[in-house]
Amino acid sequence: MTAFASGEATTPWGVLACELRSVNHRFLEIAARLPDDLRALEPALRERIGARIQRGKLDVSLRLRAAEGAGSLQVDRARLAELARLSRELEADFPGLRTDFSQLLQIPGVVRGEGIDPAQLHAEALALLDRVLDGFVEAREREGAKLAQAIVERLDGIAAIREQVRECIPAIREGQRTRLQARLADLAQPVDPGRLEQELVLALQKLDVDEELDRLDAHVAEARRVLKLREAVGRRLDFLLQEFNREANTLGSKSVDTRTSSAAIELKVLIDQIREQVQNIE
Structure with a gap:
């Protein structure tokens, strides 16, 4: 059954946004798109959706838009040092290979936010999911x-x-x-x-x-x-x-x-x- 619902919630680290949309399908098929900070929530998210929805091809997404000035960014220097060591070891195999600073920053784990409480963020995300699910179920009904x-x-x-x-x-x-x-x-x-x-x-x-x-x-x-x-x-x-x-x-x-x-x-x-x-x- 086709349906759509969305919602937002303000947290100390920014605005959480959740969207649910579905199209017809014989069985329940869930595709989740989650940021790294919420990736661990996927099993709980699937369980909550499965408890209320039995059929449909469903897309669920959670996004966290950082608030201005909400926590500073930190560079993981140990991570950078490990990348530098690997670069020196492989330099003979890849002569002339160069990486600029902006590419380094895109490597997962090099830059991370500061001050996020994972447990509280996860609780906020699940509460938002429940509210969006309420609207989603009402739309389907x-x-x-x-x-x-x-x-x-x-x-x-x-x-x-x-x-x-x-x-x-x-x-x-x-x-x-x-x-x-x-x-x-x-x-x-x-x-x-x-x-x-x-x-x-x-x-x-x-x-x-x-x-x-x-x-x-x-x-x-x-x-x-x-x-x-x-x-x-x-x-x-x-x-x-x-x-x-x-x-x-x-x-x-x-x-x-x-x-x-x-x-x-x-x-x-x-x-x-x-x-x-x-x-x-x-």
Whole structure:
């Protein structure tokens, strides 16, 4: 499900900014972008997100914008001395190789900030993440409500088609009976009345779709119930759609009338539309 949320928090070391954005995905996939000072938070960050989000390809980023005058920068002279030693050792292998001062400063660990309390900074970052997650979940719930309404409309369509089929079944059966009787009447040899009745019963049994219609009714009711649950329902709806599709296929295979054939096609269209929406639901 697509969603976006962001937030900021002021700390003694600058402004923390957090962003969360997601797109549709069958499973939960988290990509984290964190500064060095917050890199150790990644396991806790993934755990907190996973506790509230079950599906989606999610990007999370934390940034720390240093406040003006918030702590001075220090050069790690031991780190520089180690780099100088390595340079002398490798000078014979790389003659003429030169590194300017600005490149040295970009090497991790050479320049570091002063005065940051890691434990407090991490606590501030997690508190900010929780607030942004609240907004993120609310955004997903708003979108989820719209998707649920779209699904309910298609469930209404399935229920209407089911009723149309149920209403026309008696006429279809009577038409089949009439056609079969007419064909038997055209035979040169007379047909035993008992055999005629038996053939009629067998033919009508093959056309019996009452069970399929009853199961469609049950699936519609279950889908409506699931959509009202306050939990992740995407996978449960995925399974239900397989059952919907099975009934539509059976209805089509038993059809001997354009009305039921058209109904089976319309059912599949609605089922596919629901499936597209379910891919966006957690």
